[in-house]
Amino acid sequence: MVARASELVPLIRERSQWIDENRRLPADVIEGIERSGLLKMRVPARYGGYQSDARTLIDVHAEIARGDSSTAFCVSVWSLINWIAGLYPDEVQDEVFATPNSRVCGTLAATGKAAPKNGGYVLNGEWRFNSGVLHSHWKLVVAEPDEAGAAEGPIMAILPASSFEVVDDWHTHGLRGSGSVSVRAHDVYVPKERVRPVMEFFDEQCKSETNSAEPIYQVPMLVTSTVATAGQCVGAAEAAIEHFLNRLPGRKITYTDYETQQTAPLTHLQVGEATLLAEEARLRARTFADLVDAKAARNEPWTQAERIRSRVEMGRVAQLAQQSIRIISTASGGSSIYNDVPIQRIHRDIETIALHALTSPNTNIELLGRHLCGLEPNTTYL
Known part of the structure; x- marks a missing residue:
């Protein structure tokens, strides 16, 4: 699945400015996603789906985000909501998944x-x-x-x-x-x-007679939301660094004596810090995904503390990616504000993702602090 996602990145990058300006995905990108099989990741196996594990979702969505965050956001939504459809009674699923590449x-x-x-x-x-x-x-x-x-x-x-x-x-x-x-x-x-x-x-969620015995359908809905969403934040941070380094050779720092930005110690600090933040975001996302897959394999129930941790991991991964991208955006200079320079779009996109009610770092980290202080959660969305 990750290899198939990687094959789509050149097409998605080529179309990323069009996607941003036209406020939708173009037909060739949709067709490419369909051919890749990525839409089947969270479709039940009896309809030709792969029932992919949490780590696969993290890595695939990160790879798509290397091409474009809006595309990755749509793919992550389809992964999550296709999975939710698998919680409905079997006769409903027969309708929903009758269409090939159902979204x-x-x-x-x-x-x-x-x-x-x-x-x-x-x-x-x-x-x-x-x-x-x-x-x-x-x-x-x-x-x-x-x-x-x-x-x-x-x-x-x-x-x-x-x-x-x-x-x-x-x-x-x-x-x-x-x-x-x-x-x-x-x-x-x-x-x-x-x-x-x-x-x-949020409780005994699976009403599908067929899927009720499948481990991935025993995972809480908002835990699944975390693993469906976190990867795109990781991929956005990695894409920002990649685009910055591609632009770096020959670029000067205007109104300074540096002949090239590549030799400036400030650049080294910025790239180093941004890279570490992106690596930490990927590590947190993968570590949590591995926990999800391990608990599913053992069919272990999720405690309230673990559900809270899921919300926190989503917020923290978004926060780390946001910090990484902000550094790269600052380092990219005035020329990066043009529409054909990807960093300005990546920066706008990560700021938008971090404002999502279930992703917001402040809300989720506060939830953890509340729990650590011995108080009950102030939300049923766990």
């Missing part, structure tokens, strides 16, 4: 409303930040039932992406190419088999 996107924010009807629900509302929806076949949404169904709390529903109206509002600072537009539902009916209470996904 499922989704969000966890309960910003829609659901009214019970004929055993299912009628959905209305708007959902933001739908990364990859422009290229997805199915979409997962969370909604609050009205009074008639309020007792069971928010529901998670999966529907064809074509059921929703697309709102072209993704005009952003970073991750522009992820096409994370808003969508609206207008009296969209979802049958009962495609609806589950949200809290099931």
Whole structure:
């Protein structure tokens, strides 16, 4: 899988400026991703999927991010949400994965409303930040039932992406190419088999009779989210360093006596520090992925402390990558602000990733400190 991802990097880099400017992935990149088989990483084996382990997700998503962060973000979303689809009853999966290279996107924010009807629900509302929806076949949404169904709390529903109206509002600072537009539902009916209470996904989550015995489907949802997301941060930091070193020969430091930036001690400190931060980010991500795979192999339950650690690892990996990229961005000089210089895009993208509610370093590190001080978590998202 990593080798196949590496083969895509030249194409993705060639198209990265187009991706950023057009706010979506081009057809040739989508076709390349489909041919690579990467969309099958978290698809159940009975549908031709690979049920790839956590380390594979980290390394593959890092490799795609070496090409472009928006592309990596979409691929990581499809890895995670395809996996979530594998938690639904088998008859739902038969529908979702009937399409070759099926792509499922989704969000966890309960910003829609659901009214019970004929055993299912009628959905209305708007959902933001739908990364990859422009290229997805199915979409997962969370909604609050009205009074008639309020007792069971928010529901998670999966529907064809074509059921929703697309709102072209993704005009952003970073991750522009992820096409994370808003969508609206207008009296969209979802049958009962495609609806589950949200809290099931934080407890005894797997409702698939076939997948319930598979180790990767026993891993908590937000732990899986960490291993699906962390790799792209690692790859972004490594890409920034690579692009910087490629530009380095012959570049001067304007208004100084240095004939080339390559000989300046400041450059050596910057490159050295940025590299160490990127290496630490990869090490943390891989170490956590290895823990996930080891616990899955032993079918061990996850403690509250381990679930908190998962959130912290996501925040810390993002923070390390962010620090590395900031150093490289500073070292890149005034000429790096042009659109055809990758570092400005990588910098914008990592700052955007670090603002994600589940990725935010500050939120996640505070959660760890709260736990260490003997307090209960102030979130159910564990």
